[in-house]
Structure formats: structure tokens, C-alpha cells
Amino acid sequence: MSLTPAFMDELRNRTSIVQVVGRKVMWDSRKSNQGKGDMWAPCPFHHEKSASFHVDDQKGFYYCFGCGAKGDAINFVQESENVSFIDAVKILADEAGMTLPDRDPRAQEKADKRAGLTEVMEQAVQFFRMSLRTNAATEARAYLARRGLTPAQLERWEIGFAPNGWQALWDALKAKGVPDELILGAGLAKPSSKGKAPYDVFRNRIMFPIRDARGRAIAFGGRALDPNDNAKYLNSPETALFDKGRNLYNHGPARAAVGKGQPLIVAEGYMDVIALDGAGFTGAVAPLGTAITEAQLQLLWRISPEPVIALDGDAAGIRAALRLIDLALPMLEAGQSLRFAIMPEGQDPDDLLKAKGPEALQALLDAAKPMVDLLWQRETEGKNFDSPERKAALDKALRTKIKQIRDPSIRAHYGQAIKDLRWELFRGAAPARAKDGRKARGGDWRKPAPPRAQATTKASLLVAGDEAHQRHMREAVIFASILSTPAVLDEFEDQLEALRCADDDHNFIRDLLLRQAHRGVQDLKSIIADAMGPEALDFLLAHPHVRIAPPVRRPGDVDTARQTVAEELGKLTAALGHRAEVAEAVEVIGEIEDETITWRLGQAAEAHDRAVRSIQEDSAEYETGENGAAIDKDERAALNALMERISFTKRR
Known part of the structure; x- marks a missing residue:
């Protein structure tokens, strides 16, 4: 084969050394600056605890201040995978979607x-x-x-x-x-x-x-x-x-400017870039006469993890932004997205700078919208959702878009963001009420509105104490079971993705597990310990209810782990579903009189009762010791019998 300079340039443009190295190291979040592509980690080439291995994504090089290892993405693959130069190029080219050129005399x-x-x-x-x-x-x-x-x-x-x-x-x-x-x-x-x-x-x-x-x-x-x-x-x-689809206007100078702290701004044309640069926004680029392509989007992310798309405030500019969303959704990764700064109607960045100066443009950049907001705007703007069928059509359209996101964690967060926006759309415009609590227009004015549950009441320990403790405990059992038997992780990927944990630590553990799904990792505990520290892992596994969980006592038992995780997820789902139905009923029961609410609460209560019965079945097998630990009743009986024999022997 013939690796021409053009091919190698294209390969380096498409390859992020941070992503290549990131597969082998755990970044130090305290020293690293992902926005600037300035990353630090313990060196993968010699044993150390300090983060002396430096990666500069802008320059495409790495250097270890401990052992002196240095090079580019190709060198890193050579050393870390123990392969030849050609094999390293093949690996990176395959990941970048490039075909190696045939041998050319x-x-x-x-x-x-x-x-x-x-x-x-x-x-x-x-x-x-x-x-x-x-x-x-x-x-x-x-x-x-x-x-x-x-x-x-x-x-x-x-x-x-x-x-x-x-x-x-x-x-x-x-x-x-x-x-x-x-x-x-x-x-x-x-x-x-x-x-x-x-x-x-x-x-x-x-x-x-x-x-x-x-x-x-x-x-x-x-x-x-x-x-x-x-x-x-x-x-x-x-x-x-x-190749106009693989280049950007002002690519080199903008990359250097972003490396010095400037935002990466994507404008529509040459004059916009020149105007932005003249106003101090030196990290500006533009596509070359076409809509942004997949290759150009990869180039943008090589420069900055979150470029700001500054499009003209006309119909064509909005259409371009919406087309770009469809292109970007399948390519999203953690920390890698887009934001959109839409100019005032009829203006481009050059017009805005001339009319109102850099401060006005900076204000727009600061208020740039995330992708999820524009996706929601596209699917809802100018539409009426006054029937269940129209609402269902909206849900279907949004689900179809979100499914394009490959990263499970990002997909889950998009789903939650859409859920919040949907709630605001359908529940946020409740009928107005007069000061005395009666409906302002229509309805039965003789019935005062029931008092709404206050946020402080809903969050009080009186209401949520036991439930929050049980929820935290069950989440811990789920994670501990999977850590003890990694073989079951892939089976529960969807349920874990939908799980909303009670605290940030559990959410972080869930995200770490999801990233390892379908990778065949056998030592998940080390990954958790490296990311959160050994103390966090010890704390998770030290809970009394976790210690006596069958999968923890019998690590590697796939059937036991599968049964335990499925049961605990089922209990969590039932309990959370019951809580959500009750909360929603509290919000709407004073505004609509519908037997549907009664039916839904009844169904939720049945599910909750099944969960409670399952909890009670737990208590049939375990009892609580003086220290709060759950103890297997058979083991307690055997221990009591042994202690009785010891006591009898001493008496003799």
C-alpha cells in the first residue's frame, strides 16, 4: 500500500488522540481541561499513581514526564497494542471509516x-x-x-x-x-x-x-x-x-485560537468569519458553500468538544440548524455536543456586530441553546397537541430521534430532558385561578381548589425517610450484584439506562457500568475503584444488606445474580411507579374529575402491594440483628445451636 501525505493528513484530521488514549487510561479530572483538549492521566507505559502523562488534543501529541514516552496517535497505538506502524495505521483508519490506499507504483x-x-x-x-x-x-x-x-x-x-x-x-x-x-x-x-x-x-x-x-x-x-x-x-x-466537504475556512488559525481559550464559532460564510475575527472572536470557521458534513463535524469536534453554531436568523439558517441536529445525534459522545446561537431575524453575525457590537454577539453566545432545545422546538413549534393522538405522535417522533443516539448515558439524559419539557408543555398551563382559590374561568366555582402539596412537604423526612433508605439500599444491591458477577451486565443494560438513582454517586456508578456493557469486562470492581477511589467501592459493599446478598456471597453465580438484579429492579420500579402516580394525582386531582385517576391509583397500589409482599418474603428469610444487619435465619439457627453445644460442654 502507499500511505501518501494526503492520506496521513486526512487520518490525523479525523483522529482524536484524546479518544485513542482514553481507551487505555482514566483521566485525572482535577488536572485535565476537556474544553481545551488538555488531558492528564497516570502513564499507561509505566506503573505510577500520579498523573504525569499529558495529552494535547490540539497538537495531537502525548508526553509522559515520568518515563519520557512521546508521540502521536499512531505511536500510541503501536506501543499500547504492540503492533507495527502499518497495523497501527490500519486500526486508526478503520475507526475513522477510511480505506487504506492500494499499493501504487x-x-x-x-x-x-x-x-x-x-x-x-x-x-x-x-x-x-x-x-x-x-x-x-x-x-x-x-x-x-x-x-x-x-x-x-x-x-x-x-x-x-x-x-x-x-x-x-x-x-x-x-x-x-x-x-x-x-x-x-x-x-x-x-x-x-x-x-x-x-x-x-x-x-x-x-x-x-x-x-x-x-x-x-x-x-x-x-x-x-x-x-x-x-x-x-x-x-x-x-x-x-x-474536497469541500472535508475542509473548513480558517481551520488552522481557529484551531490555534481555541487552544488559547477562544470559543469555536461556526458561521455561514467567509465575510462572517472575517467580521468575527475582527471583533475578537478569533476561533471562527465556516463550511465551504455546503451544509456541514459528517467529516466537517468531526473536524469541529477535533478542535473543540462543544462548538457554537452561529447561523443567520432567517428561515434558511433555522433549516440548516435543524438538518445539523439530525446529522449530529448519532455521533454524540459524553462531553461532545453542539450549541446554537441563532442571530436576530434577518441578520448574520457581520450585521449584528456592525449594529450592536461585540457585546451583543457575546450575549448571544452565552445564551446559546443546547441541541435538545432545538430538537424540541422543531417537533413542537406551531403545532397543536389537543388530543391524545397528537400527543402520541409527538412522543413517537421524539423517541425515534432519541434512539439515534448511540451513547446510552446521553440517550438517557436526552430522554429525561424531553420528559421535563413535555411536562412543562402539557402540565405547565393549568387553568388560572382567582385569588380565593376558585377557577378564574369555567368549572364549578363553588368548589375551592384543594391545597397543593408543598415541595418541602414532599421532600420531608417524615414522608420520604424509610422509602429513600430502601431505595438506596436496593440500588446498592443491584450494583454490588453486577460487580460480583459482570456476566449479567449486558442483560440489564436497558433497565439500568432507565434507572434514575437516588444520589449522584449511584448515578455515576450506573454510568460507568453502562459504558462497559457489551465489552466483556471481567473486573468491573477495578474500574469503579479507579474512577471513584477504593473507599467508594468499600462503602458500597460494606452495607449490611449488600454483604448478605446471595450474589455478593457467591460471586460468579450467574443465575443467582440474574434473579437478584431482576427482583430488585422490579421492586424499585413498582415503588417508584406508585410514588409517581400518587404525585401526579396530587397535582391534577383538584383540576379534573376522572375515574381514570382512581383506576391508575388502584393499579399502582396493586404493584406496590406486590413489592411489599416481596419485601415481606425477604423478612421470612432474614431477621435484623442488633447492629442493623440482615441475618439469614437458617444461619442464625445454626449459630445458636453451635453456641448452645459450646455452652453445654463448658458446663460439663
Whole structure:
């Protein structure tokens, strides 16, 4: 095979070294800064407890201050997997969705041609820049002045002008001895269909050079000066140098700026990026004339884990944002998402900066919406949900979207966020009431509204003390059973994903277990201990009810663990379901008179009774000792008999 420089550049662009290394280490949350791609961990190449292994995602390198190990993602795979360079490239290429190129005897010839194309593009940049200073560019300079561009910005962005002639660039390059095939191969000219000399692609346009992440000129964007031109903006055609779906305008400088703390802002066009940069927002990029592609989205996440999409405040801008949501949902990972800053109607970032200054734009960036809000807005805006069928249709549409999220933890959080928004939509607009508690309009005014349960009452120890303790205990038994018998983890992935734990520590343990599902991990306890510390694991397993749980006493017994986890999940579900039905009834029973509520409460009560009976069955097998521990009655009887024999022997 032939690993060309172009292939290796593409592989490095698509590969996040933080993700590659993250499979082998546990990041130190105190030293690491995920937003900047600055990560620290104990070194995987030598035994240590301190986090001296540093990974810089912006530069794509790692270095250990303890043993001196260093390199890029390819080197890390070589060392950690003990494979050759080619095998490491194969592993990363497969993960990045890239096909290794076949062996090509002409590889060197192609590499030389790419170098020649790059040189021709640089010559074209200089030609267009010089053309902007000529009399023919008077109108172009006036346009740029009206847009507020300073001489320093013209220099910084290398803005030029393509004269309004058929062969101006062609003749200039030919005069320097550039071969026809290089001019055509760089996408600067097209062959004539009339048998004449090739003609320039760009004519009577303001020219914006497009450079790759390494700063090499690979294409141009041209803005038409003629208002009647069919294409207001025109990009270079696809060439050996340029793939518009895999590059970003201002990629290299924006990546450097984000590494220094700037937010990554994705605008729609070149002028927006230039305006943002001029106002101090130097981490701005733009796609190249198309909607954001999957490859560009991966590039954005390589620069920053949460880019801000700053789209125009018109219908087209909103549609672009909604299309991007559909693209991004299956690609979401923990800490990797998008936020959306929608400009005021009819304005783009350049317009807003000119009208109200950087402070107004910063306020919009600070108030940028998370993806889930835009997803909800798309499915609900302008729609009426006045019937069960319409509500069911909304639920189905949202479930379909959320199922696209591969990460179980993110999928669960999206589900909870949608549930909260749904509650606000359907329950938040309760009928208004007069000051005396009667309904303001309609209804039976003779019946005062019943007092609502106060949040302080619902959360009081009087109400929730025993229930909260039992819930915490059952969650601990579930986790301890799975830790003792990891083979059952995959079977309960869906139930764990839906489980909402009583405290943050249990939620964290649940998320850690979900990340290990379907990976065949045999030592889950070490993962919990590494992430939370050995004290947290000891505390979980030290609970008396946990210690006597059959799976903990008989680790590896799959049938026992499966039965215990299923039973405890069932008890939790029944208890929580009963509590939720009662809480909802308290909220709505004073506003609607419907026998459905009575039926639902009856069903919930039956489920709760079944759970209680199961709890009582537990007490038939165990009794509580003086220290609060649950003791197996058979074991207690055997112990009592032994103590009686010992006592009898002493008496003799």
C-alpha cells in the first residue's frame, strides 16, 4: 500500500488522540481541561499513581514526564497494542471509516504532482492580490470598503481580485512556464468546448484563499461583483488538493485560537468569519458553500468538544440548524455536543456586530441553546397537541430521534430532558385561578381548589425517610450484584439506562457500568475503584444488606445474580411507579374529575402491594440483628445451636 501525505493528513484530521488514549487510561479530572483538549492521566507505559502523562488534543501529541514516552496517535497505538506502524495505521483508519490506499507504483509521482499543484495555487494567490491594487479592481475595493474591511484585514486574509477577462490568470501563469495540466488540475481554469484555449474559472470576483489545517492554499472562494451573476459565491471545483466537504475556512488559525481559550464559532460564510475575527472572536470557521458534513463535524469536534453554531436568523439558517441536529445525534459522545446561537431575524453575525457590537454577539453566545432545545422546538413549534393522538405522535417522533443516539448515558439524559419539557408543555398551563382559590374561568366555582402539596412537604423526612433508605439500599444491591458477577451486565443494560438513582454517586456508578456493557469486562470492581477511589467501592459493599446478598456471597453465580438484579429492579420500579402516580394525582386531582385517576391509583397500589409482599418474603428469610444487619435465619439457627453445644460442654 502507499500511505501518501494526503492520506496521513486526512487520518490525523479525523483522529482524536484524546479518544485513542482514553481507551487505555482514566483521566485525572482535577488536572485535565476537556474544553481545551488538555488531558492528564497516570502513564499507561509505566506503573505510577500520579498523573504525569499529558495529552494535547490540539497538537495531537502525548508526553509522559515520568518515563519520557512521546508521540502521536499512531505511536500510541503501536506501543499500547504492540503492533507495527502499518497495523497501527490500519486500526486508526478503520475507526475513522477510511480505506487504506492500494499499493501504487506511481505514489511518488502523485506526491510530486500535489506539490506542484500547491505551488501553482500560491502563485494564483499572489496574482489575485496584486490584481486588487489595479485600476480594474476599483469597484472591488469600493465594495470591500463598504463592508468595513481595513487594509490590515485585506492583508491578513490575503483577499484578492479576479479580473473580468477570460484568460487573465491563465496567461499570467503560462508566462511563468506553468504547464497546462497543473493549471487545470488546480481547478483554476477549464478547457474550452469550442476548441479554444482554456478559460479562467474565476472572473470579476473578489477572491478569498482557502487554506488547509497546515496553512497550504488548496482552493478559492469568489464573491461575484455583478449582481446578475447566477452564483453569488463560487468555490473551486474538487481537485487532488480540495474536497469541500472535508475542509473548513480558517481551520488552522481557529484551531490555534481555541487552544488559547477562544470559543469555536461556526458561521455561514467567509465575510462572517472575517467580521468575527475582527471583533475578537478569533476561533471562527465556516463550511465551504455546503451544509456541514459528517467529516466537517468531526473536524469541529477535533478542535473543540462543544462548538457554537452561529447561523443567520432567517428561515434558511433555522433549516440548516435543524438538518445539523439530525446529522449530529448519532455521533454524540459524553462531553461532545453542539450549541446554537441563532442571530436576530434577518441578520448574520457581520450585521449584528456592525449594529450592536461585540457585546451583543457575546450575549448571544452565552445564551446559546443546547441541541435538545432545538430538537424540541422543531417537533413542537406551531403545532397543536389537543388530543391524545397528537400527543402520541409527538412522543413517537421524539423517541425515534432519541434512539439515534448511540451513547446510552446521553440517550438517557436526552430522554429525561424531553420528559421535563413535555411536562412543562402539557402540565405547565393549568387553568388560572382567582385569588380565593376558585377557577378564574369555567368549572364549578363553588368548589375551592384543594391545597397543593408543598415541595418541602414532599421532600420531608417524615414522608420520604424509610422509602429513600430502601431505595438506596436496593440500588446498592443491584450494583454490588453486577460487580460480583459482570456476566449479567449486558442483560440489564436497558433497565439500568432507565434507572434514575437516588444520589449522584449511584448515578455515576450506573454510568460507568453502562459504558462497559457489551465489552466483556471481567473486573468491573477495578474500574469503579479507579474512577471513584477504593473507599467508594468499600462503602458500597460494606452495607449490611449488600454483604448478605446471595450474589455478593457467591460471586460468579450467574443465575443467582440474574434473579437478584431482576427482583430488585422490579421492586424499585413498582415503588417508584406508585410514588409517581400518587404525585401526579396530587397535582391534577383538584383540576379534573376522572375515574381514570382512581383506576391508575388502584393499579399502582396493586404493584406496590406486590413489592411489599416481596419485601415481606425477604423478612421470612432474614431477621435484623442488633447492629442493623440482615441475618439469614437458617444461619442464625445454626449459630445458636453451635453456641448452645459450646455452652453445654463448658458446663460439663
